[in-house]
Amino acid sequence: MTSLRPRRAVDRLVAVLALAAAGIVHALEPADVLTPLSRVERSDATFEETRHIAALTAPVVRRGSLHYVRPAELTMVVDSPVRERLRIVGGTLTLEGRGGTREIRITDMPVVAALVESIRGTLAGDPAALGRYFTVRASGEAARWRLELTPLTTELATAVSRITIEGADTQIGRIDVNESSGDRSVMLIAPAARKP
Amino acid sequence: MTHPRRLGVIVLVLTAAAMAYVATSVSLDSDYAAFLPAGASPTQRTFMTELREGAASRVVLIELGGAAPADLAATSRKLAAALAASADFRYVNNGESGMGERELALIAGHRYLLSDRLDGPAPFSAAALRTALDERLEALSGSAGMLEKRFLANDPTGETRRILGRIVPAKAPQRIEGVWFDATATHALLLAETRASGSDLARQDAAFAALAREFAASRAAPSIAMEFSSAGAMAVRSRALIASDARTLSLASMAGVLAILFWAYRSLRVVALCAIPAALGLLGGIVTVNLLFGSIHGITLAFGATLLGESVDYPSYLLTQVMPGVSASEAGARIGRTLRLAVLTTACGALALLFGGFPGLAQLGVLTITGVLVAGAATWWVLPSFVPRQWSPVAPPAWLVRRVAAPGRQRMSRWSRRAIAAVAALGAVAAAWSKPWWDDDLASMSPLPASMKAQDARLRGAMGAPDVRFALTIEGRSREDVLVKTEAIRSSLERAVAARSIAGFDLVADYLPSEATQARRRQALPDPDVLRANLAAAADGLPFRLQAFEPFVEDVARARSAPPLTQDAYEGSALRLKVEGLLHGAGSEWQVVVPLAGVSDSSALERVLPSGVHLLDMRAEATSMMSAYRKQAVHSSSIGLVLIFAVLAFGLRSFTGACKVLGPILLAAVTTGALLIAAGEPLTVFHYVALLLTIGIGVNYALVMASAQARDDRAGMWRTLAVVSGTALVTFGLLALAHAPVLHAIGITVCIGIVLSLALATLLIDAPPAAERAG
Numbered sequence: 006m007t008s009l010r011p012r013r014a015v016d017r018l019v020a021v022l023a024l025a026a027a028g029i030v031h032a033l034e035p036a037d038v039l040t041p042l043s044r045v046e047r048s049d050a051t052f053e054e055t056r057h058i059a060a061l062t063a064p065v066v067r068r069g070s071l072h073y074v075r076p077a078e079l080t081m082v083v084d085s086p087v088r089e090r091l092r093i094v095g096g097t098l099t100l101e102g103r104g105g106t107r108e109i110r111i112t113d114m115p116v117v118a119a120l121v122e123s124i125r126g127t128l129a130g131d132p133a134a135l136g137r138y139f140t141v142r143a144s145g146e147a148a149r150w151r152l153e154l155t156p157l158t159t160e161l162a163t164a165v166s167r168i169t170i171e172g173a174d175t176q177i178g179r180i181d182v183n184e185s186s187g188d189r190s191v192m193l194i195a196p197a198a199r200k201p
Numbered sequence: 202m203t204h205p206r207r208l209g210v211i212v213l214v215l216t217a218a219a220m221a222y223v224a225t226s227v228s229l230d231s232d233y234a235a236f237l238p239a240g241a242s243p244t245q246r247t248f249m250t251e252l253r254e255g256a257a258s259r260v261v262l263i264e265l266g267g268a269a270p271a272d273l274a275a276t277s278r279k280l281a282a283a284l285a286a287s288a289d290f291r292y293v294n295n296g297e298s299g300m301g302e303r304e305l306a307l308i309a310g311h312r313y314l315l316s317d318r319l320d321g322p323a324p325f326s327a328a329a330l331r332t333a334l335d336e337r338l339e340a341l342s343g344s345a346g347m348l349e350k351r352f353l354a355n356d357p358t359g360e361t362r363r364i365l366g367r368i369v370p371a372k373a374p375q376r377i378e379g380v381w382f383d384a385t386a387t388h389a390l391l392l393a394e395t396r397a398s399g400s401d402l403a404r405q406d407a408a409f410a411a412l413a414r415e416f417a418a419s420r421a422a423p424s425i426a427m428e429f430s431s432a433g434a435m436a437v438r439s440r441a442l443i444a445s446d447a448r449t450l451s452l453a454s455m456a457g458v459l460a461i462l463f464w465a466y467r468s469l470r471v472v473a474l475c476a477i478p479a480a481l482g483l484l485g486g487i488v489t490v491n492l493l494f495g496s497i498h499g500i501t502l503a504f505g506a507t508l509l510g511e512s513v514d515y516p517s518y519l520l521t522q523v524m525p526g527v528s529a530s531e532a533g534a535r536i537g538r539t540l541r542l543a544v545l546t547t548a549c550g551a552l553a554l555l556f557g558g559f560p561g562l563a564q565l566g567v568l569t570i571t572g573v574l575v576a577g578a579a580t581w582w583v584l585p586s587f588v589p590r591q592w593s594p595v596a597p598p599a600w601l602v603r604r605v606a607a608p609g610r611q612r613m614s615r616w617s618r619r620a621i622a623a624v625a626a627l628g629a630v631a632a633a634w635s636k637p638w639w640d641d642d643l644a645s646m647s648p649l650p651a652s653m654k655a656q657d658a659r660l661r662g663a664m665g666a667p668d669v670r671f672a673l674t675i676e677g678r679s680r681e682d683v684l685v686k687t688e689a690i691r692s693s694l695e696r697a698v699a700a701r702s703i704a705g706f707d708l709v710a711d712y713l714p715s716e717a718t719q720a721r722r723r724q725a726l727p728d729p730d731v732l733r734a735n736l737a738a739a740a741d742g743l744p745f746r747l748q749a750f751e752p753f754v755e756d757v758a759r760a761r762s763a764p765p766l767t768q769d770a771y772e773g774s775a776l777r778l779k780v781e782g783l784l785h786g787a788g789s790e791w792q793v794v795v796p797l798a799g800v801s802d803s804s805a806l807e808r809v810l811p812s813g814v815h816l817l818d819m820r821a822e823a824t825s826m827m828s829a830y831r832k833q834a835v836h837s838s839s840i841g842l843v844l845i846f847a848v849l850a851f852g853l854r855s856f857t858g859a860c861k862v863l864g865p866i867l868l869a870a871v872t873t874g875a876l877l878i879a880a881g882e883p884l885t886v887f888h889y890v891a892l893l894l895t896i897g898i899g900v901n902y903a904l905v906m907a908s909a910q911a912r913d914d915r916a917g918m919w920r921t922l923a924v925v926s927g928t929a930l931v932t933f934g935l936l937a938l939a940h941a942p943v944l945h946a947i948g949i950t951v952c953i954g955i956v957l958s959l960a961l962a963t964l965l966i967d968a969p970p971a972a973e974r975a976g
Contacts, residue, residue, distance in 0.1 A: 058341060060353055060749035065342045083344065091344045100344060112376045117348070164347075188350065 033143040035132060038150045038172075043130025045175050047074045052081075054192040070197060073128040079121070093121055116164045120182070123154055123168045127177060139168070149173050208586055212481075212579075219484045227487060228496040257782055258399025259291070261412070261431040262660040263391040264383070272421040273389040274378035279419035281380075284393050287415065289408035292394040294775060296374060296381030303774045308368075309352075309361045311770070313760040314714060316360040317367075319722040324358070325732060325757075330739035333358040338743060354752045368711050374664060383663040390664055394778060395433060405433035430657040438653060446939040457931035458513075465594050465924045466520060474587055475516040482512045482576030486568040497568075498561055505568035510932070510951075511547060511898045512576035514925040515540060516584055518905065521594055521921040529588035533581060539908045542852045543901040544577035546845045550897060553841035554834075562834065594920070618964045622868060625961075629872045632879035640883035641827040671803060673706075673795040674815045683784070683791040684715035686813065690795075693809050702806050704799025709783035712776055719765050729758045831886050838893055842867070845900065853907070862907050865965040866899035869957035876953060887946040894947075895954030898929060902958055906966045922959065929955050 049072050056065040069083040081091040089102040093111065098121070100107045111118040119138040126134030135141050138161060139154035154168040162185065169181040180192040265273050265280075281295040308315060318324055337357055340349040352361055374381040374390050381390040393412070397404030409429070416427045462472045486505060490497045518540055522532035533540075547569065554566030675690070677683025687710045697703045714722070727735065732754050733747075740747055768784075771777035786792050794817075800806065807816050842863075849859035870892050874884060882888075902922060909918030929951070936948025 056341070056346065058346075058350065060350075060746055061341070062744045062746055065346070067342060081344065086342045087339055089344050102343060103339075110375055112379075114348075115379065120347070184347070186350070 033145055033147070033150060035135075035141045035143045035152060037147060038143050038152060039127070039130040039132050039135075041130070041147075041175050042128065045075070045128070045130070047072070048128060048175075049073075049197050050177070050194045051197045052192050052194045054190055056188070056190040058188050059186070071124075071194065073125070076129060077125065079125045079128070093125065115158070115160055119156070119161050119165065123170070123182075124180065127152065127170055145171075147174060208583060212583055216481065216484065219488050222488055222491075223484065227491045258432040259394045259397070260778070261393045261395060261408075261429055261434060262657075262664050263393060263412070263427060263429040264388045264660055264663070265391070265416075265425055265427055266388040267424045267426045268422045270377050270382065270386060270389075272425065273382075274380045275421040276416075276419050276425055277380045277389040277391060279421070280415055281391060283415040283419055284391075284412070287411055289396060289404075289411045290393050291396045292773070292775070292778060293391065294393075295389070295391040296376050297379055304776055305361075305365075307771060307774055307776060308364055309356065311763075311766045312356065312360040312364060313726055313757065314719045314722055314763075314766045315364050315711070316722070318358070318360060318363055319725045320718075324725055325727045325735060327735040327738035330358065330735050334739055334743055334745060338745070354749055355756050357750055357753055364711070368707075381664075388663070390660075392664060395431075397433070399431070399433040399436065402433070402437055406437050409434060409437060428656065428660070430653075430660045435653065435657065442940060446944055450935045450939055450944070454932045454935045457935070458928045461924060461927045461931065462517075465517075465920075467595055468589065468592055470587075470589060471520060471592060474584055475513070475520070478515050478576040478579040478584065479509060479512045481579045482509055482572035482574075485575035486572035489571040490564050490568050493567060494560070494564055498564055501561060501564040501568055505565055505572065509569065509572040509576070510894060510929075511543075511901060512573055513928065514898070514901065515543070515576055515580040517924045517928070518543070518901075518921055519580055519584060520588070521924050522917060523588065523593050524917075525593050527593075528590070529585035533585045535912075536908070537581070538852065539901075539904045540577060540581060542849065542904050544573050545848045545852065546900050546904075547573045547897045549844035549848050550838065550841035550893065552844055553837040553839075556837070556840075562837065596920075622865070622961050622964050626868050626872045626875075629875035629879060633875040636878050636881065637883045638878055639828065639831060640885050641824045641831060670818065671797045671800040672817045673797065673810070674817050675793045675795070675813065677786075677791045677793075678789050680784070680786065680791050681716055683786070683793050684710055684713065685717060687793045687795070688715055688718055690811060690814055693811065694795075697806050697809060700805065702800070702802035703797050704801075706798070707783065707796050709780055709793050709795075712771070712780050713766065713768060713784065716765055723761060723763075726757050726761045728761070729754050732757055827886070831889065834886060834889055838889075841893075842896075845896075849900075858907065861966055862900060862903040865961040866896055866903050866958050868965075869899055869954060869961045870896050872957050872961075873950060873954040877950065882946075882949075885942075885946060887942070888950050891947040891950035892954065895951050895958065898951070898955060899958030899962070902926070902955075903962045903966055906962055910966065926955055926959055 049070065051070050052068070054067040056067070058065065065086070067083055068085050069081060072080040072082075077093075077095050079093045081089075083089040083091070087103065089100065092099045092101075096110055096112050098109050098111050098117065100109075109117070111121055115138075122134045122138055126132075132141070135154065138157055140157060142153045142155075143150060144153070145151045150172055152170045154170070156162040156165055156167075164185055165182065166185045167181075167183045169179075169183075170177060171179045171181075176196055177194050179194065181189065182192075183189045263280075265276055268276075277295045278297065281293050281297065284290045284293040313319060323329060334357060336359065337349070337353060340346060341353070343349070352359065356362075374383060375386070376382065377386055382388065383390055395405060395408040397408060399405065412429065413427075459472060462475055463469075466472055466475075483505075486509065487497055487502070490501065490505075518536050519529065519532055522536055523529050524532075527535070551566045551569035551573075554562045554569070556563075673690070675683055675686050677686055687708055691708060691710070694703070694706045694708070698705065710718070736750055736754070737747060768777070768780055771780055783795070784791070784793050797806075803816060803818070810816065846859055846863055849862055850856050853859055853862070873895060874888070874892060877884060877888060884892075902925070905918055905921050909915060909921075933948045933951040933955070936944050937952055939945045939948060
């Protein structure tokens with residue numbers, strides 16, 4: 006790849022010049038989205054997730070809040086339809102629900118680990134965390150960006166076909182998970198006041 | 202006497218025939234069951250066989266360290282792939298698939314035969330299905346919804362999850378980069394199973410060589426190092442350890458022995474002659490054992506070769522008596538009675554081993570008896586013809602003769618000699634009295650150094666496979682019988698868990714239910730139309746699309762006519778290893794082992810167990826087997842001592858003569874044992890066998906002394922004793938330096954025993970004749 010760099014730089018220069026001439030900025034790179042995110046220490050948001058499941062005649066809608074604290078702590082509090090608290094610190098996921106508390110190591114379950122990293126890695130602005138499971142493509146512009154995550158391994162690809170994350174600057178607005186089975190879920194995210 | 206040349210040809214032909222037989226027909230076996238008493242319980246028998254041959258003996262734990270996790274994980278993957286393709290390994294797991302896809306598919310595929318929910322009333326009624334669908338709906342709305350969906354269409358009643366919840370081990374290594382790592386994340390872990398059983402050391406060795414080869418080829422960075430441990434690996438290493446000890450020490454002792462013999466005989470030919478009787482004896486012994494038993498046990502060979510150690514001395518008894526004017530034949534005639542008695546006492550001592558009820562000990566007896574008879578015969582008939590005419594051994598240095606043989610050294614009275622001997626023996630026994638006498642712990646028999654055992658324990662801990670100490674055993678007449686009995690104790694065990702007397706258990710019937718249970722569960726499956734109708738009634742008012750459950754209806758229909766689940770279905774998966782580890786047997790003897798975790802109250806558990814189920818404390822079991830072996834050996838050898846006494850009394854035509862010969866030697870053996878115990882070395886079977894050898898050698902010394910005293914030939918006596926005790930001390934003294942506990946025990950015991958035998962025999966036998974004392 007190193008040998009291609011000068012040429013790519015030349016290409017990019019040509020493109021920038023051409024686009025600048027047309028009054029448009031250069032194409033968005035994943036780093037352009039993630040670097041600003043990597044400066045956010047913590048974020049709090051509310052979410053509404055709609056799951057479209059083939060076996061069900063109506064979608065399942067879940068509401069709750071999301072809390073991220075740098076570097077690796079993500080908490081998801083679900084208020085409805087079933088109260089749950091999902092907390093991921095480092096490699097450990099703790100799920101508190103009606104059935105009690107369960108603790109799993111996410112590294113034991115690649116699909117879970119990939120789903121966790123798609124959100125946490127994006128919030129952390131960590132290209133390496135995303136790159137471990139996905140190829141990442143960016144599009145749009147800084148004020149309205151879009152990251153497309155495609156699974157790297159076939160094991161992951163049998164569960165998830167694509168994850169799309171949209172946002173504006175350092176705020177994630179929407180996550181679409183397309184499962185290989187055809188089921189999909191849409192999570193809409195809005196900034197919220199920090200919870201005590 | 203026969204013409205030497207013709208005799209030589211006969212001996213050569215017989216030897217060649219015996220060697221050809223050994224090379225072609227002798228089979229060496231290493232089944233420990235041979236060393237169990239004939240009356241051992243079936244539990245002990247299977248336990249021992251399982252220990253040596255079973256699934257557990259084939260498992261190898263492998264650890265990779267010395268590089269970054271990414272490199273270790275890459276090496277782990279390559280190594281696992283290479284081992285999976287290797288002919289030496291049957292199974293390998295590095296955590297890549299964990300409780301993996303293969304195992305999951307097998308469990309899901311047989312879920313309607315494995316799930317105990319089907320034992321309940323009407324498991325597929327509309328009401329039961331409604332409960333299941335309610336649960337599924339809630340789960341789909343939960344955070345684990347995506348994982349939940351995987352089983353929804355085929356398994357809405359959640360059987361797979363239920364089975365997994367019951368059988369998945371609580372502890373497994375963590376995974377980093379997709380493969381198993383230890384808790385500190387510095388070592389990648391793999392588990393492999395060799396094809397060869399743990400006792401097939403040659404093939405185990407080949408498998409470990411293949412492992413080392415594949416590791417070298419898979420290594421992602423040169424800094425990566427591999428460690429591995431297994432029952433087989435420990436056995437192979439202990440064999441290597443003993444072999445390397447034996448090689449160095451036998452070279453050194455051979456040099457020492459040759460030096461002494463050469464110093465005494467000054468003739469290469471004569472020194473070479475000394476090796477012949479012992480070699481022929483061992484050869485004859487092996488051939489006889491193999492003819493009688495069909496094979497010879499490795500332990501018989503090792504112990505037998507030790508017991509035959511005394512036959513190395515036979516030629517010296519003869520050769521040291523050759524002098525100018527006394528030819529080899531005349532010397533033979535002079536020592537004839539001593540040699541005959543030396544051979545017969547050893548043979549009679551070993552005779553008792555034949556009737557102990559241990560096939561292993563009986564083999565040892567046959568080997569020893571044949572060996573000493575052949576060696577004695579060779580010394581008596583063959584040796585004299587080959588000793589060069591005019592040859593005689595060098596005279597011992599004058600100072601030695603002066604010191605030991607001068608009449609002036611016999612000033613002490615007979616009674617003060619007896620007093621010294623008694624005080625020495627009683628002192629040693631008193632010092633030993635309060636210490637533990639016997640060490641029956643199987644672990645202390647292991648020839649491995651502590652560091653190797655510690656490494657094994659560490660690897661087991663990291664893998665979450667600790668040594669199981671407590672287990673239940675259930676016996677049955679057939680596989681089905683024993684599985685039915687196993688299923689019957691589940692409720693007792695669940696109560697014990699609830700009462701906290703145990704933390705958990707592992708039932709083979711959870712993986713392999715009895716045919717009866719399988720048939721009952723199969724009968725509980727409704728036909729497709731009934732199931733569809735019940736499902737429709739159950740889903741009424743719920744947001745489920747009924748067509749989505751068509752795979753479930755099809756799976757149930759298929760399960761209704763599926764063949765029974767057998768052990769073979771698990772081939773190539775971790776489940777086979779599991780089932781083979783917990784269920785074994787053949788013909789009409791079957792046994793199930795139920796490992797128990799966290800046993801806090803074994804007596805409470807024993808009270809609730811139904812009859813026919815035994816609580817096995819592995820450590821206690823192994824120890825009781827060792828002590829049974831040891832007790833039988835002690836018992837047999839006491840009878841042996843009576844026989845030796847009878848032979849001596851008959852041979853010497855004197856009751857007091859027999860007492861005089863045997864007494865000091867018995868006292869020496871007791872004192873030796875007491876000294877070892879007093880020094881904090883409780884006796885194992887190895888020490889005991891060594892004490893028997895000491896008695897065999899000591900009696901010979903005493904016979905030499907008694908016969909020399911009768912002839913009043915003290916110089917000749919010391920010439921003989923200097924050579925034979927010198928060679929024995931060099932051999933066994935070096936053995937005492939060995940690292941392997943077995944060799945060390947034999948060496949130190951025989952060394953002390955010989956010194957004490959000589960000392961006590963000198964004190965008690967070589968006393969001044971009554972007339973001299975009077976004068």
